[in-house]
Amino acid sequence: QTFQQPSFKGLFSLAIHWHHTASKSLNFAWQQHEDHFEVQYANTVMRFDYVWLRDNCRSASCYNSKTHQRSLDTASVDLCIKPKTIRLDETTFFFTWPDGHVTRYDLDWLVKNSYEGQKQKVIQPRILWNAEVYQQAQVPSVDFQSFLETKEGLKMFLQNFLLYGIAFVENVPPTQEHTEKLAERISLIRETIYGRMWYFTSDFSRGDTAYTKLALDRHTDTTYFQEPCGYNNYDRAVINTVPYDVVHRWYTAHRTLTVELRRPENELWVKLKPGRVLFIDNWRVLHGRESFTGYRQLCGCYLTRDDVLNAARLLGLQA
């Protein structure tokens, strides 16, 4: 039910009609401005551009509800478009455009998709940690069987991975095949110059210090790819894209970052052992190792980020 309380702003402007609506338990007000539509609800003022309202129409002719794709040609929308009328029925707004096309929006859809609503949306919570915070959190590892065979196991693993940027799976049969199976449970394995599944030891089979016994300071891999798995200092090429008078500032910033990264409290030392698989979010957490003697071999792979996040979303996680 709507009732109108004419309120006048200024002597010469048209009477601005606020529509105050108290349908069911919802209290909200809305107003058709000259150049935008405004809704006040739950202590939030939301403003909607008319082109935006026409462009996001979900009618059968504008939107393919099977594929969730826009059918409307956005470029065909008049940039000066204004609705002829806006009508409210309960909590659904009906916009009638000059060509007679009607677009409907439910209040909750507008709230959810408004800029103001998005700002309040909880983004994927991430826990920033150092060694002490992480150790105190006593984040449970997931067992291989549960990870592979249960949705809960995979979901718990991905939740921890999203929260901390690292997560462990234990009791994995220490073979490349089982490691591959584990990775495929989550996402697509990314083929790179190092192969699909890489299996490496200090045999210098590739021209990279990863294939030696040398210590590797903290870093992320594949910074030199156009679609890197993340950024690191070893592989950084000669900087020649920064003019002379900026170079020193770059090194000063690099030093500030390195000092932070090398604070002992920011180091989490993990003893890898056969059967323990560590997943690292290469955009959040760096990795490295001490130098070593004797025989040591690891296998692993890079996962495509989009598909890891998609796997989490399919399990109802915010990613």
Ligand SMILES: C[N+](C)(C)CCCC[C@H](N)C(=O)O
């Ligand atoms: C052996 N494995 C394929 C895991 C890594 C090779 C990485 C090489 C390069 N230093 C980089 O950081 O991208």
Ligand SMILES: O=C(O)CCC(=O)C(=O)O
């Ligand atoms: O040997 C390790 O533990 C890690 C080596 C490494 O950082 C890499 O291969 O990118």
Ligand SMILES: [Fe+2]
């Ligand atoms: Fe690395």
